[in-house]
Amino acid sequence: MADATKGMVGGGYYDAHSSFQADTAASVAPLLQQAVAALTMPADGEVTVADYGCSEGRNSMTTVTSALDLLMARGAKGFGVVHNDLPTNDWNTLARNLSSPGSYLATYPQARALFAPRGFFEQVTPPASITLGTSGSAAHWLSRQPPNLDMPRSLYRSDAPPAERAKILKQAAADWLAFLAARAEELQPGGVLLVQMLGSDGMSDPARVSAAGLLRLMNECALQLVDAGEIPKHVYARYCFPVVPRTIQEATAPVTGALAGKLELLHCGLTEVPSPYQLAFDRTGDVAAFAKSYAAFTRAFSESSLREGLFQYGKAGSDTLADQFYAAMEQALIAHPRDYPFDDLTLAIIVRRRG
Numbered sequence: 001m002a003d004a005t006k007g008m009v010g011g012g013y014y015d016a017h018s019s020f021q022a023d024t025a026a027s028v029a030p031l032l033q034q035a036v037a038a039l040t041m042p043a044d045g046e047v048t049v050a051d052y053g054c055s056e057g058r059n060s061m062t063t064v065t066s067a068l069d070l071l072m073a074r075g076a077k078g079f080g081v082v083h084n085d086l087p088t089n090d091w092n093t094l095a096r097n098l099s100s101p102g103s104y105l106a107t108y109p110q111a112r113a114l115f116a117p118r119g120f121f122e123q124v125t126p127p128a129s130i131t132l133g134t135s136g137s138a139a140h141w142l143s144r145q146p147p148n149l150d151m152p153r154s155l156y157r158s159d160a161p162p163a164e165r166a167k168i169l170k171q172a173a174a175d176w177l178a179f180l181a182a183r184a185e186e187l188q189p190g191g192v193l194l195v196q197m198l199g200s201d202g203m204s205d206p207a208r209v210s211a212a213g214l215l216r217l218m219n220e221c222a223l224q225l226v227d228a229g230e231i232p233k234h235v236y237a238r239y240c241f242p243v244v245p246r247t248i249q250e251a252t253a254p255v256t257g258a259l260a261g262k263l264e265l266l267h268c269g270l271t272e273v274p275s276p277y278q279l280a281f282d283r284t285g286d287v288a289a290f291a292k293s294y295a296a297f298t299r300a301f302s303e304s305s306l307r308e309g310l311f312q313y314g315k316a317g318s319d320t321l322a323d324q325f326y327a328a329m330e331q332a333l334i335a336h337p338r339d340y341p342f343d344d345l346t347l348a349i350i351v352r353r354r355g
Contacts, residue, residue, distance in 0.1 A: 040190025045077035053138025142242035172244035189355035199347025202247035291333035
């Protein structure tokens with residue numbers, strides 16, 4: 001089964017263009033304190049932290065460093081840190097980041113960094129091995145394209161026809177259950193997991209879905225390629241951009257349902273995180289800089305999936321179509337800088353392993 005994405009753009013590109021993800025990680029700092037305070041410390045003080053969906057590590061290492069500081073204050077004596085992502089992740093850049101002076105390894109030389117190159121929808125560490133798990137801006141990805149999609153003019157949860165949206169949400173629910181079931185096996189009794197991802201407000205009508213404005217722009221730019229004959233229509237119809245922001249109800253359903261005997265819900269909530277690209281534009285009025293940074297941010301997380309699901313089937317080849325797509329995005333943002341906002345609701349959930 002093919003992954004819905006091969007990971008973020010490597011070579012340091014994702015780290016350089018993920019300011020929003022860094023801001024969302026910072027926004028859950030108080031919840032990280034709550035998570036560490038709620039976990040059961042191992043009797044010997046030896047703790048293992050796992051970060052699921054680490055990418056190249058810039059944002060991940062900030063969270064891990066804060067976690068180690070908090071764990072040290074609770075009496076931790078030694079640390080193992082598991083960095084998890086897909087086998088196709090840019091592990092070389094992560095290794096360089098871990099070797100840099102700003103790494104937690106410089107602050108905590110007793111820590112040991114471990115790599116776990118496996119998709120997080122399955123178990124990636126031995127049973128009962130993790131004291132604290134974290135995941136930032138990753139768990140909203142799908143494991144695969146939902147089967148039998150037919151949405152020739154849509155790209156995302158927010159604009160999919162009702163029948164196709166149901167298929168997307170079914171896949172998202174199955175993936176989230178698999179993610180949490182795997183973590184339930186990995187967490188030590190009393191271990192805690194903190195997950196932060198894109199969210200949706202299911203209480204509003206219509207539902208407020210994170211990144212809907214950006215995905216509307218991506219859909220328009222992709223349809224330009226479809227209508228020009230560059231991407232086959234049947235290929236586009238079976239593809240959705242494989243990110244699904246969850247409502248609180250969707251996020252908590254496995255914890256209060258199928259996994260209630262293993263996991264305890266400690267927190268689930270939504271927080272607005274403003275776009276750093278929009279804030280910079282509001283401050284400077286520099287339209288060109290705004291369009292360039294917003295398009296680069298989008299490319300950093302989306303290019304792998306678009307290449308895998310769309311561009312490889314195009315006439316001009318993946319490289320040419322990718323450049324055309326993101327150039328079209330940038331031009332649209334220059335022409336209409338306020339028409340495609342990155343409206344974010346960050347969902348954070350904390351669960352604890354029973355036992």
